[in-house]
Amino acid sequence: MSASTEIRTLTPPDIVGRKNGTPIVCLTAYTTPMARLVDRHCDVVLVGDSVGMVLHGLPSTLGVTLDMMILHGKAVRRGVERALIVVDMPFGSYEEGPEQAFRNAARIMAETGCAAVKLExxxxxxxxxxxLTGRGIPAMAHVGLTPQSVNVFGGYKVQGRGHDADRILQDAVAVAEAGAFSVVLEKVAEPLARRIAKKIGIPTIGIGASAACDGQILVVDDMLGMFSAFRPKFVKRYAELGDRMDAAIAAYADDVRERRFPGPDHVFGDVPKAVKGGTAA
Structure with missing residues (x-):
């Protein structure tokens, strides 16, 4: 492949440059096949700690480990050519202090090949x-509803209503001034999310926030209708693949029980079938 046809991978400065420009398209991915699909259409691929709930059946993100994030980060890296890969730092891997955060973020980046980490x-x-940013690790911030603090919030509640708006606004300003290249606003009241997007100089990525944000992100299994443990209001289902998958598995089970599968086209005889110009191997 010539240099002129090589695919250029997006970088954190590219994302910063999209502030007030064409909206940034972001989705999660946890596996190589899904990463390949998402990479064709998205600017940012997040290896989210939501993997614990979506793929591992955990009740929240709190049980996700650093090793799990690295495992899935490696899988996604194999499937992405163009998009910026960001990997979530799991609960307990950065809260102790900057040195702990740097040690674990450096390991994530070195072992997965991602371009940035996200922390709540x-x-x-x-x-x-x-x-982190002063030592070469680009950081995406996350304010509003931070799932790793779900026990403090008392559930997955909307943030930033009434007097609470000042707290969220100050959080967004603080992470922008600290050097984050973008910030996720999760389940933040729409007027506040719009206000933050106008006030800070880094891209805002909304999830249950506002169309005025500089980009949007969803969990890919949610928007494809593959994960139904719960269905937040902010998720738009672009397909109902879960129902189609259930129907396909049921059809397979029926065929097996009725001995319709495997059929003649799915088994092998004693003598190879003749083929044009000779015999089959």
């Missing part, structure tokens, strides 16, 4: 974000 938290994580 606003003002409390500003020092850590500044420490």
């Amino acid at each position: 938290g606003g003002k409390t994580m500003a020092e850590t974000i500044r420490f």
Whole structure:
């Protein structure tokens, strides 16, 4: 392949440059086949710690480990050519302090080949974000509803209503000033998300926030209708693959029980069938 036809991989500065421009398209992915599909259409592929709930059946993201994130990060890296890959830092891998965060983020980047990490938290994580970015690790921030703090919030509740809006706004400003190249706004009241998008100088990536954000992200299994443990209001189903998969598996089970499968086209005889110009191997 010549240099002129090589695919250029997006970088964190490319994403920063999209502020107030063409909306940034982001989806999660956890496997190589899904990463290949997502890469064709997206600017950012997030290896989210939602993998714990979506693929591993955990009740929340709190049980996700660093090894799990690295395993899935490697799988996604094999399937992506163009999009920016960001890997979530799991609960307990960065909250202790900047040094712990750097050690674990460096391991994630070295072992997966991702271009950036994402960590949850606003003002409390500003020092850590500044420490990471100052040492060559691009950081995506995440404020509003931060799932790793679900027990503190008392559930997956909308954030930023009433007097709480100031807290979320201050969090967004703090991570932007600390050097984050973008920030996810999750389940933030729409007027506040719109206000934040206008106020800070880095791209805002909405999930249950506002169309005024600089980009949007969803869990790919949610938007394809493959994960039905719960269905947040902010998820738009672009397909119902879960229902189609269930029907296909049921049809297979019926064929096996009725001995319709395997049929003649799916088994092998004693003598190879003759083929034009000779015999089959």
